[in-house]
Amino acid sequence: MRKLSFIILPILVGLYGLTAAAAAQRTAELLPAFVLEVPAEKKHRSYLGLEVESGSFSVADIDAEIVLIELFSMYCPYCQKEAPLINELFEAMNELPEDAPRVKIIGIGASNSEFEVDHFRSTYNVQFPLFPDQDMAIYKALSGAGTPGFIGVRLSGRGDPVIVLRQSGGFYSKKDFLAELLEFAQQ
Amino acid sequence: MRLFDRRASLTAVLLLLLFFGNAAAVENGLRDALYDTGQLKPVDSTLKVAPGQAAPDFTLPAISGKEVTLSSLRGRNVVISFVPAAWTPVCSDQWPGYGISRHFFDDNEAVLLGITVDNIPTLHAWVIQMGNIWFEVLSDFWPHGEVASAYGLLRTDGTSERALVFIDRQGIISDIYVSDINVRPPLEYIVTQLRSMK
Numbered sequence: 019m020r021k022l023s024f025i026i027l028p029i030l031v032g033l034y035g036l037t038a039a040a041a042a043q044r045t046a047e048l049l050p051a052f053v054l055e056v057p058a059e060k061k062h063r064s065y066l067g068l069e070v071e072s073g074s075f076s077v078a079d080i081d082a083e084i085v086l087i088e089l090f091s092m093y094c095p096y097c098q099k100e101a102p103l104i105n106e107l108f109e110a111m112n113e114l115p116e117d118a119p120r121v122k123i124i125g126i127g128a129s130n131s132e133f134e135v136d137h138f139r140s141t142y143n144v145q146f147p148l149f150p151d152q153d154m155a156i157y158k159a160l161s162g163a164g165t166p167g168f169i170g171v172r173l174s175g176r177g178d179p180v181i182v183l184r185q186s187g188g189f190y191s192k193k194d195f196l197a198e199l200l201e202f203a204q205q
Numbered sequence: 206m207r208l209f210d211r212r213a214s215l216t217a218v219l220l221l222l223l224f225f226g227n228a229a230a231v232e233n234g235l236r237d238a239l240y241d242t243g244q245l246k247p248v249d250s251t252l253k254v255a256p257g258q259a260a261p262d263f264t265l266p267a268i269s270g271k272e273v274t275l276s277s278l279r280g281r282n283v284v285i286s287f288v289p290a291a292w293t294p295v296c297s298d299q300w301p302g303y304g305i306s307r308h309f310f311d312d313n314e315a316v317l318l319g320i321t322v323d324n325i326p327t328l329h330a331w332v333i334q335m336g337n338i339w340f341e342v343l344s345d346f347w348p349h350g351e352v353a354s355a356y357g358l359l360r361t362d363g364t365s366e367r368a369l370v371f372i373d374r375q376g377i378i379s380d381i382y383v384s385d386i387n388v389r390p391p392l393e394y395i396v397t398q399l400r401s402m403k
Contacts, residue, residue: 093302093389095336133393134302141305 042168042185042195044202049077049171049179050159054124054149062147065122082122083174084182084203086111089157089167090148091128092138097166100188101142104166107192108146119174119200124149128157128165168195172203238334239294247385250366253357256380260372261355265320265343268329273318273341276376282315282402283372284395287353289364289386291323291331299367299389304337306392313399318343322350322365358383371398 053074057063063071067081077085088104090097104123111121125148127135135150151157160169163186170183182202189195254261260283264274275283288299300319310317317340321328324346332338345352345365353365360366369390371380380398384390 091298092305092392093298095301095304098301098305098337129389131391131393133396134391137306137392 042183042189042198042202045181045184047181049181051076052156052159054156057147057149059147066124066147077124077171078173078179080122080124080173081120083119083172084121084199085171085173085179086121086123086199087160087169087171088123088125089128089160089162089165089169090125090138091165092130092134094165096188097138098142100166101138101144103188103192105142105144107196108144110192110196114196119203121196121199122146126151126156126160128162129154170199170202174203238292239297240292242290242293245386246360247387248366248383249360249362249386251357252381252383253355254370254378254381256378258378260370260376260378261352262376263352263355265345265352266325267341267343268325268332269341271341273343275318275372278316279376280374282313282374282399283318284310284315284399285318285320285368285370285372287320287356287358287365287368287370289321289360289367291321291327295367295387295389297331297335300332300338300342301335302389302392304335304339306395307339309392309396309399310340313402315399315402316340320345320352320365322346322353322359322363356381360386369395369398371402373402 053076056068056070056073056075057066066075066079068075068079077087108123111123114121123146125144125146127138127148127150129152130138130150131152132150135148138144139148149156166188168183168185168189169181172180172182182205183199260275262274262276264272267273286300286303303317303319319338319340319342321342322345323331325344328342328344332342350359350363350365353359356368356370358366358368367384367386367388367390369380369382369384370378373379379402382390382394
């Protein structure tokens with residue numbers, strides 16, 4: 019029994035990993051053009067590498083090689099449930115080794131007002147920048163397919179920003195998801 | 206013994222596969238179960254009450270098993286959230302937001318009541334699927350839509366409007382917000398109204 023357990027356990031872990039990974043789709047689309055308002059908070063401007071204090075910016079202006087865009091809604095029960103895991107993902111991105119690509123994350127509050135986005139931020143102590151998208155213009159431009167959803171964008175030196183990953187729904191493992199994002203972005 | 210080990214291991218594999226399958230199904234359960242109503246006529250009823258009037262009293266069954274009577278809540282502010290129907294997209298994306306907003310109600314000594322024209326078993330299943338609904342959810346199923354009708358919020362198809370009714374401690378309506386049925390009322394509207402209620 020013990021021997022069989024040693025064999026079966028890795029298989030199960032592998033199957034679990036496959037289930038989680040299967041949800042992400044590799045793509046190679048150009049990122050549609052849209053702009054975001056420069057965050058009022060200095061720590062967010064600093065995180066994004068923005069030198070201006072007001073006005074607008076685009077994803078291409080973010081000081082990173084890979085940007086993960088989270089599509090969420092304050093009202094979405096799955097987004098609420100997943101919020102702590104995404105906070106952990108943000109921390110894991112910050113703890114990547116120096117030779118790894120620089121990965122940053124932003125959140126787009128689909129159909130959420132600024133007040134609702136602020137409420138989500140304070141409820142879940144979200145430390146990365148979140149942006150309201152009350153009329154869902156950004157969500158539609160990105161062809162969002164439900165919340166939570168994730169769109170991985172490659173920025174580094176290969177022309178225009180390219181969407182390399184799309185995932186509708188949450189992820190199971192921050193480690194696997196981050197590894198997948200890095201893998202897709204580097205190809 | 207060896208045969209038993211093999212069977213036990215196989216069972217473990219099947220159980221775990223079932224578990225992972227079910228976990229995914231549960232995660233997508235609410236989203237997949239929703240019925241897309243498409244775009245609807247924004248408002249399809251005429252209000253029968255107005256701010257400054259006494260709120261029509263009612264007693265309705267809640268999914269908690271209680272019977273809730275509006276007049277028994279005198280002395281506290283009351284917010285009624287009418288939503289059109291269970292298992293529809295906008296409604297299923299409204300009350301979960303209130304699920305993480307309880308302190309706005311508690312801070313202003315307000316009771317939140319959710320009302321739909323669905324029956325208790327339907328509401329029970331829907332609320333469990335949404336999760337984290339801390340307020341009483343009442344069924345205005347029978348006589349069908351009687352309370353919604355008394356407020357002038359019953360639509361011609363038998364559903365209710367997406368509306369918020371704010372009632373003060375004396376049982377007087379302080380504000381009514383009838384939303385476009387296709388759009389969720391912004392949370393800040395509720396918070397602003399709550400803060401203006403004494």
